[in-house]
Amino acid sequence: MPDVLTGGAAVISALRAHGITDIFGIPGTHNLELYRYLPASGMRHVVTRHEQGAGYAADAYARVSGRPGVLITTSGPGVTNAVTALATAYADSVPVLAVSPGPPRGTVGSDIGWLHEVKNQQAALDAVTARSIRVETADEVPEVVADIFEGFVTRRPRPVHLEIPVDVLEGSWSARECASRPVPPAVRPAPEAVERVATVLARARQPILVAGGGARGAAAEVRALADRGLPVLTTVNGKGVIDESHPNALGAGARLAEAHRAMNAADVILLVGTELGDSDLWGGSVQPGRPGERFVVRVDLDPAQMHKNVRADLPLVGDARLVLAALLEATPAALASRDERRSGRLRSALDAEAEQAGKPWAAIQFALSQSLPPDTVVAGDSSQVTYYGTVHSWPFTPANRLLYPTGYATLGYGIPAAIGAKVAQPERPVIALVGDGAAMFSIQELMTAVEQRLPLPIVVVDNGGYAEIREQMVERDIEPQGVDLREPDFPALARAMGARGCPSGSEDELAALAAAALEADGPTLIHHRVQPA
CATH class of the missing domain: 3.40.50.1220 (TPP-binding domain)
Incomplete structure (x- = not known):
């Protein structure tokens, strides 16, 4: 530890004061002062394989736990890699705090070739979050963080970006008190x-x-x-x-x-x-x-x-x-x-209409819902198996939780979201249920689940590529292109990453494999094929 506390200590102390126990992120050249103080903070750091995965995991963490999710990235490509995840949280009103370094004071927009330089990083993040805040001194951090967390409670909960100039992050801090504010009473109607x-x-x-x-x-x-x-x-x-x-x-x-x-x-x-x-x-x-x-x-x-x-x-x-x-x-x-x-x-009328769109997804949902515990968290994706299947054919109660990127409709959400949900509530059963196209957007996060030894069933329902887009092309009399994807041997890929991997030949087998995966000491990828429409 240095003799003088740095701006990194201000950030970690402020997060700890607001009850943060888990952080998702990736270390980089410009955010190392944050990592200097993490080990002594008692907070768990989950390193993902891509910043977008860290963002999705923080999003799901917030949805399941009811507490804000936090991710930390480095500057430039680190934080812009997380932009899609933050836009997802914005669209679905999820409280996520993204912390990143920024250019040194006085250099924003200077175009001097600074490492990771972006024309205006703060403006880029402000465009996809509720707001992006840049501090100019380490002493501002405690009050700014307190304001952000107060806003998560009193305003529509949406993601916020906090940018700390590198020279502030690495400079000295006066160790001002970091404390949370009393929660204002909830807004009552007239x-x-x-x-x-x-x-x-x-x-x-x-x-x-x-x-x-x-x-x-x-x-x-x-x-x-x-x-x-x-x-x-x-x-x-x-x-x-x-x-x-x-x-x-x-x-x-x-x-x-x-x-x-x-x-x-x-x-x-x-x-x-x-x-x-x-x-x-x-x-x-x-x-x-x-x-x-x-x-x-x-x-x-x-x-x-x-x-x-x-x-x-x-x-x-x-x-x-x-x-x-x-x-x-x-x-x-x-x-x-x-x-x-x-x-x-x-x-009855709604069920009849949903049934027409739900084939062949309904049998999968029924089998899984019958074999898994009633409080299972289902992490879906912008995949047919989710929006035609889980949404209509998996009967939920308030004990369940569907994690689904509704507004931004992104691919790649499901696997890292399942990780975030499991970190938030380790005692709850969590399953990722995604299409083959969606899986390949974030398959690298399987390594994160392996590293964390999370007992996650990750079900990849294979309908032969980007089936929804293929169907839209056919409807518009466009020759299908770019939608029939060559795919890996999913079970073998999972095993190469240190996870379990197995194929499923029927809905009953799928259900049995998923139930067994909840008891494993790490993730299990289950590959289940369906016939594309």
């Missing part, structure tokens, strides 16, 4: 606004609640509204907010045409924690009709969400749990609309 919504909801004949990712903290309240007769539809990010076996649960089918019809036919649509964007609707539209005839109620922590995509007639700004709790107090125990036959009809 009582008169709640009363207006409660009145409308109590009189509704065809209401529907749509729960997005922002409703996850309000699972008990969503269930209570469903108990009173309110049909609940979820987006993909909201999957698992309500037990999908509940008689008023309609599943995670917001993108289905039948769901669009149900929302448009409703006299009250209660949107909780969702922007109801294109990634939720898949090109469909929600047009609820004229104000006064049909009411759109929106519940969100972010006031800017109130009129996105679907304009709110009755906006309720506040924490979803507190807003719904207030609504429950103001509405009758049985809503006028209570009719489980209506929910049953809607669910």
Whole structure:
């Protein structure tokens, strides 16, 4: 240790003061002062094989644990390698802190050929995160980090980038106190606004609640509204907010045409924690009709969400749990609309539509869901096996968690996300379920799972390349090209990396192999082929 603490100590001390216990990242020439203080901090450092993998792992860590995920990179290519992961966290409102060095003070934009120099690194990161903050002294670090963590609680949780100039990181620090701030009380809705919504909801004949990712903290309240007769539809990010076996649960089918019809036919649509964007609707539209005839109620922590995509007639700004709790107090125990036959009809129509898109994925989901524990975390990808399969055919409860890059729809998320989830909650069963195309975007992170000795089943469902894009080409009368991929021998590749690797010949065999992999002392890659559509 040096006689004088450096800026690296300021960063590590601030992170530790905010309860950070795990960090994902890769050391590099310019961030070594961070690594000087890591061993004594007690924080676990998980080195990935690519900074994008570190970003995805931090994202999943946050989604599963409820605590911010943290990654550290070096400057230039290190942090720009993580940009796609940070954009993914931004699209899905995930609290992630990315820490990186930056150019020395006074050199930003100088174009002098500094190692890893970017025209404007901070501006590049600011474009894909909630904000990028550059400090100018080490003494600023404790307050800046405290502000970032306070924002994760009080504002819409999105990724933040913290840039520390190399000369600040390597310079001296006065060892100012690093402390977290008291958490401000959650935002509560105005009582008169709640009363207006409660009145409308109590009189509704065809209401529907749509729960997005922002409703996850309000699972008990969503269930209570469903108990009173309110049909609940979820987006993909909201999957698992309500037990999908509940008689008023309609599943995670917001993108289905039948769901669009149900929302448009409703006299009250209660949107909780969702922007109801294109990634939720898949090109469909929600047009609820004229104000006064049909009411759109929106519940969100972010006031800017109130009129996105679907304009709110009755906006309720506040924490979803507190807003719904207030609504429950103001509405009758049985809503006028209570009719489980209506929910049953809607669910049947939605299931029928999902079934058409779900082949051959449904059998895989059924087999795995029956053989794995009920609180399994499923790390998916922008793969058909996820958005046609897991989303519709794996019945979730609030005990489950689907990790899926909904908004940014990136490939390569699943494997590192599974790693991040397992680091966050080692006692929980976690499985990666991805397509063969997606697997090759981040297959190198299998080495990270081996190194960490994580008992992860990594199921690669092989449909012969980029099947979705192949199908879109055929639909547009374009000759398929660049979509039929040569692939490695996946089980052999896994074994070469030190993992277990095996093929699967049937859904039953796949389920048995996945269950056994949860008990192994390291990851198991299972290669399962399906016939492309």
